[in-house]
Amino acid sequence: MSSIDRYDDIGRIEKYDADMDVMHPNRGKMADIALDFLAGLNAAPIRVLDLGCGTGFVAERLAQRFSGVNITCLDGAQNILDLAKSRLEKHNNRIVYKCSDFRELAGLELEPASFDAVVSSYALHHLNAAEKVDVLRECRELLVPGGLLFNADLVKNESPEFETRIQDLRVEGILERAGAGDERFANKAETHAYLGEMERAEGDQPLDVEADLALFREAGFSHVSVLWLEYREAVICAQN
Numbered sequence: 001m002s003s004i005d006r007y008d009d010i011g012r013i014e015k016y017d018a019d020m021d022v023m024h025p026n027r028g029k030m031a032d033i034a035l036d037f038l039a040g041l042n043a044a045p046i047r048v049l050d051l052g053c054g055t056g057f058v059a060e061r062l063a064q065r066f067s068g069v070n071i072t073c074l075d076g077a078q079n080i081l082d083l084a085k086s087r088l089e090k091h092n093n094r095i096v097y098k099c100s101d102f103r104e105l106a107g108l109e110l111e112p113a114s115f116d117a118v119v120s121s122y123a124l125h126h127l128n129a130a131e132k133v134d135v136l137r138e139c140r141e142l143l144v145p146g147g148l149l150f151n152a153d154l155v156k157n158e159s160p161e162f163e164t165r166i167q168d169l170r171v172e173g174i175l176e177r178a179g180a181g182d183e184r185f186a187n188k189a190e191t192h193a194y195l196g197e198m199e200r201a202e203g204d205q206p207l208d209v210e211a212d213l214a215l216f217r218e219a220g221f222s223h224v225s226v227l228w229l230e231y232r233e234a235v236i237c238a239q240n
């Protein structure tokens with residue numbers, strides 16, 4: 001099953017946002033960091049591409065924050081894109097939806113240099129390094145000169161020992177937030193096992209931060225920076 005198939009699975013996605021609150025409580029903060037940065041640099045972002053938009057969590061924040069924004073929400077899974085459409089109903093006059101694999105951006109015939117910013121949240125870690133460079137190159141083609149790409153995503157620690165400790169801290173946090181009653185998070189061992197199985201099923205392959213930054217540079221971006229990093233989550237900004 002591919003990462004896209006997993007997000008077409010109604011059983012998985014109907015609990016998706018609630019699960020994200022338990023498993024990734026920094027998601028809102030990470031999106032806000034990207035949008036704060038974008039707001040400060042550009043008078044008003046006009047055209048934004050959201051890669052792997054999922055249920056529209058980031059797109060909703062964008063639409064609420066920038067009254068003139070036009071958003072292209074792209075995701076490979078039609079069922080999760082439908083959830084985004086209903087979440088974003090009142091903004092839908094400013095949103096275009098595209099159901100496509102983001103590894104095939106080139107085939108979508110999006111106009112070159114037609115976006116002021118590209119945002120992506122918890123999506124690009126599904127790609128291997130070669131795929132990721134290709135997607136980043138395509139994003140550069142789509143960005144105006146000086147346009148910004150924000151990737152709020154998972155990273156792994158380059159030290160296996162540190163990674164083990166970080167995973168333990170992650171599980172402790174999940175157990176606190178999940179409370180009683182969720183069998184997936186009954187105890188530490190169950191939680192580690194559930195997360196491991198989920199990450200295998202979804203083909204997660206996060207990179208360490210240095211390797212990740214190198215891919216953005218390889219794709220031709222300049223001013224590649226980590227705006228925020230905590231344990232295994234980072235917000236990277238790169239300029240075309």
Ligand SMILES: C[S@@+](CC[C@H](N)C(=O)[O-])C[C@H]1O[C@@H](n2cnc3c(N)ncnc32)[C@H](O)[C@@H]1O
Binds near residue numbers: 004007020
């Ligand atoms: C973990 S969710 C993140 C959703 C949303 N951006 C968020 O922050 O909540 C990952 C999303 O990326 C999409 N995705 C994964 N691989 C993809 C690919 N190759 N092409 C297009 N979408 C993909 C999935 O369908 C899913 O909706």
